[in-house]
Amino acid sequence: MAKEKDALDIITDPENMVKNKDLDFDEPAEEVHVKASENEEDGGISRRNFLRWGSAAAAAATVAGAGGAGFAIGRSDDAYTGYGRTYQGGDMFFNREPFRTKTAAMMEPVSTVIRADRTDFIFDRIKGIIGMIEKGEWNPGLGLDKMPGVIGDYYRKKPEDFKIMMDSLGKYAKSREDWKNGKHLRYTLPAAYTEALAHGGMYNRHGSTIPEDPDDVYMETGEEQPPEKWDFRHVKRDKPMEFKSPKHATKLIKRMAHLFGTSIVGIGKFDERFMFTNKMRGMKDGGAHWGNKVPEHWKSIIIFGVPMYWDQTYAAIGYCTSYDAYFRSRVTAGLLERFIHELGYPARAQFPGYHYEIMMEPFLLTTGLGEYSRSGMVMVPELGCNVRPAAVVTNIEFEYDQPIDVKMADFCLKCKICAETCPSGAIPTTDKPETVVRGFKRWYLDQEKCYNQWASGQTVDALGCRVCMGVCPYTRKNTWIHSISRELEPRDPTGLVSSGLLAMQKNFFKYPEAQDFRSDWLGGTEATYHNPPWYLRAEEVFKGIDKTWEYHGME
């Protein structure tokens, strides 16, 4: 204890004094400061050194963090709209209110509006042709002149389309044969995925799994199911629950639509201009003799949609299917239809692939969900062209949504990426819309050419192409970089933002040539825009599959 010094002894001990002859405590404070700084440079960690080198390290860390965070955001599945936040309605994140307008682009009639007939719907034509062949009423050898009925009449007005359709059916047959003979081992996983959704989810041996379909009941019982009967089939209440106001009804039904799984939803007045003539499910021959009647209780339409899974959409043709989105939009349609019945109102689900009395696209426009695109489909701000809609028609009074003008249609005037990469040449390349389709001047997708590609594509069911959906610049993830574009572009009156974005899109990104998307037996390389995800690459998980092909898409 005797040898111990107290603090004051240590400070005053000359041995402990600083031995720097230049350091003179009598000098001004500033001088002392400078000398002290020099001492720090000898390598000691001082506050100043920490700040200097710390700031350099922080700058490097910030750049690295920005890169790392950006990459993680871009790679994250959470950024795929339609997957994960649906039940809260968070997928419908674009605020449409500032962009409401009276009439959507290309929806102002330029001549008398003509309702589409069932023969205008390509799948009804195909169904009709196959029916004729199966019943022996007609075969391609008899030629167009002898093709009976309304489909014959349709094609006699469009003989070029007939030629394309016959070619398509030939390709379809070859494609099916190829699958049967095991040619497409490469596509084993997308095929299994497609079949699981189609036949595990959408269809059973009696017809549609969900929603119920009046055609199935008609076929089972032979009893016609007119909408006045079918649309009320689960209504148990003597009188419907009365909403406090149309606004309350709108709010509730939109919330429930999200809860039942949809990504986007709009509600509009039912517009008979967009209802098919001579088409009514549940009636004899699919309502071929229905005429132009409109059920009285079809007053409002709730229309909604979900995207196809994104990784596969970008890997169209071979690795993509519509059925994942179809399945989920059908689930929403079935649940919402029943929910409305439970409230005491009539409701009728309209759902993909072909269970409709209405055309979906016009209602997506009139309810302000999106705008017409060059490819003939509707684009919506959150999903681009990657939206697969379904709807429920009812007589509930709602507060209706108005169309929007977010300049997506204007972007299409300049873009043309979908037209340039379309393997069938079905998408118009003209600078402006030139075709008048049943009273509206708009872009027109050549159905026959489009189906020709479907029929020859490398998918298990020889259905679908979807290249135009994947390459559309609007079909992008919900990441900050795309959100900035989404928000800026519609607010820019000069069009410079869209021109700049388009220049980047065309120069920074690599798209396969249109021809490359085709099947190998048609001179293509079966290219994809993006390479398929690992879980759809059969060679990565199965024995006995030699990889004899190259992936040509972006990684």
Next chain:
Amino acid sequence: MFPGTTILNYLFWMAIGMLQVLIVVGAYEWLKRYDKKVSWWQMVLMYGCFASFCLTIAGGATLSGEFETRGGLFFIGFLGVPHIIVGAIMARLFIFKKQLVK
């Protein structure tokens, strides 16, 4: 960014925020060390350029994360190089300016 956790994202961005304070305070220390004087608005401009450069890196990396690596690299190249040029010009004008002869 950190799947399966709800806290790490916030901690990450808080850490990045704290680093920004260190960057600015440290920058002033460097300026003092070399006897350079930079006004507040010049510092704001230079930091803005740095932040914008970071966003460019983040944007390119985001595209890369979206399996658009080619687009991402072009993005960084096309927008990043102008940032470096502008940054260098600002450094020349604001930091390494010629001293006025008394």
